[in-house]
Amino acid sequence: MQNENNNKPDLIFHGAVNATGGVYNKVDVQGYGKINGNVECESLHCAGHVSISGDLTGSSARVEGNASIKGKVKMETLSVYGQLDVADDLNFTSLKVGGNVKVQGNMAGEDVKVLGSLKTAGDCEAEVFRANGAFSIGGLLNAGRIEVLLHGSCEAKEMGGEHIEVRRTGNSTLGKLLKHFLNNTLSVETIEGDEIYLENTKARVVRGNKIEIGPDCEIDLVEYSTECKQDPSSQIKTLTKR
Amino acid sequence: MDTNHISKKDLLELTGISYGQLYRWKRKNLIPEEWFIRRATFTGQETFFPREQILARIDKILNMKDDLSLDELADMFSPSMSGTSLTADELLARNIVSTTSLEVFNVFLGSLRTFTFQQALYAYVLEKLLAAGDLSVEEGGGLLQVLASHYPKFEGKPCELIFMRKMGISTFVLVPGSTELYFDSGVKVVKRLDLANCIEELKGKYL
Numbered sequence: 001m002q003n004e005n006n007n008k009p010d011l012i013f014h015g016a017v018n019a020t021g022g023v024y025n026k027v028d029v030q031g032y033g034k035i036n037g038n039v040e041c042e043s044l045h046c047a048g049h050v051s052i053s054g055d056l057t058g059s060s061a062r063v064e065g066n067a068s069i070k071g072k073v074k075m076e077t078l079s080v081y082g083q084l085d086v087a088d089d090l091n092f093t094s095l096k097v098g099g100n101v102k103v104q105g106n107m108a109g110e111d112v113k114v115l116g117s118l119k120t121a122g123d124c125e126a127e128v129f130r131a132n133g134a135f136s137i138g139g140l141l142n143a144g145r146i147e148v149l150l151h152g153s154c155e156a157k158e159m160g161g162e163h164i165e166v167r168r169t170g171n172s173t174l175g176k177l178l179k180h181f182l183n184n185t186l187s188v189e190t191i192e193g194d195e196i197y198l199e200n201t202k203a204r205v206v207r208g209n210k211i212e213i214g215p216d217c218e219i220d221l222v223e224y225s226t227e228c229k230q231d232p233s234s235q236i237k238t239l240t241k242r
Numbered sequence: 243m244d245t246n247h248i249s250k251k252d253l254l255e256l257t258g259i260s261y262g263q264l265y266r267w268k269r270k271n272l273i274p275e276e277w278f279i280r281r282a283t284f285t286g287q288e289t290f291f292p293r294e295q296i297l298a299r300i301d302k303i304l305n306m307k308d309d310l311s312l313d314e315l316a317d318m319f320s321p322s323m324s325g326t327s328l329t330a331d332e333l334l335a336r337n338i339v340s341t342t343s344l345e346v347f348n349v350f351l352g353s354l355r356t357f358t359f360q361q362a363l364y365a366y367v368l369e370k371l372l373a374a375g376d377l378s379v380e381e382g383g384g385l386l387q388v389l390a391s392h393y394p395k396f397e398g399k400p401c402e403l404i405f406m407r408k409m410g411i412s413t414f415v416l417v418p419g420s421t422e423l424y425f426d427s428g429v430k431v432v433k434r435l436d437l438a439n440c441i442e443e444l445k446g447k448y449l
């Protein structure tokens with residue numbers, strides 16, 4: 001394996017460089033790089049600006065600058081502290097969004113952690129989805145475990161999974177002050193899951209087995225099968241047991 | 243509401259599975275994306291499924307999930323080929339082919355000692371059509387020829403085999419999944435076979 005890697009060249013950018021795609025061991029962009037074609041690499045590190053006109057595949061990538069990929073991205077571990085734009089689908093094992101990630105297609109993987117902001121036009125599928133930042137999901141957010149700590153406004157068209165938990169951030173003085181400026185709510189059309197706990201959530205429909213509606217929610221319809229608790233500060237228009 | 247589709251809510255009630263399970267199976271690709279059909283209803287958007295397909299699939303998952311992991315199940319339901327190969331004797335022992343269809347296979351594609359999954363699939367489709375009495379032994383050659391030369395191009399994507407006759411002359415066509423086709427009135431469509439289903443059945447026999 002080591003030998004195999006040694007046969008692959010490194011692609012290192014210092015300054016402004018145009019390069020062609022191909023199979024590389026390490027891609028390191030310090031300046032401004034433009035790559036024409038698909039890129040396959042062991043690791044990608046971008047501290048400057050890189051744009052790839054094709055697909056990107058590899059085992060690990062760290063984006064500290066700005067990366068824009070016109071095709072699909074498939075990476076095992078991907079961490080973004082700057083900005084990443086993907087024009088197609090994004091596949092990963094673990095994704096950490098410290099900065100800003102925008103995906104035009106669908107995204108799927110094992111583990112997602114959002115500390116910055118995540119935006120996808122399509123669906124987002126993962127085993128564990130943890131958000132401590134902002135997200136906007138155009139389609140379905142489907143994860144075994146969804147844990148959201150609201151910072152800024154979060155939205156999804158639909159949410160579905162086994163365990164779904166949405167909480168607002170702690171009652172710090174700064175938080176109270178900022179509350180008037182920031183709209184810390186989750187807006188979603190439908191939430192479906194086995195166990196659901198919600199705070200500060202606006203939804204049309206919430207369906208599940210065991211549902212607890214915490215403070216400051218506005219929900220049109222709640223359908224539950226085993227139990228449902230409701231905080232008095234929340235509004236539920238219709239509550240039915242199925 | 244038409245009877246060919248079932249709403250998500252009715253489906254869960256009927257099968258007794260939970261939202262969590264349904265979403266997990268979707269994530270694991272046990273239920274294909276195309277089966278989730280969104281429609282506007284008076285309560286907003288709802289998800290519907292093709293009734294027979296989803297009920298059969300959930301029944302299978304529930305029956306087999308104790309013996310197989312979700313990943314193994316996903317592998318079984320996926321239309322892509324698995325790498326396992328079997329010998330001719332094993333194919334016979336597992337009732338995948340009969341001696342008759344094996345002989346037909348040998349005549350047209352040569353006598354093989356071990357069959358790849360793909361070759362076993364061709365033999366299985368041949369067996370199915372011969373056993374149903376739809377196909378004559380001579381026509382088997384045309385079937386095997388179209389499968390062997392064109393099926394690999396679908397690269398595991400859903401695809402349908404159409405077997406038709408016109409004035410006693412038989413033709414085989416491979417088309418991508420769920421395409422509508424119209425023929426002139428002299429054509430008799432003898433059989434339409436969804437190859438993804440055949441793969442699923444065959445994988446069931448492999449286990």
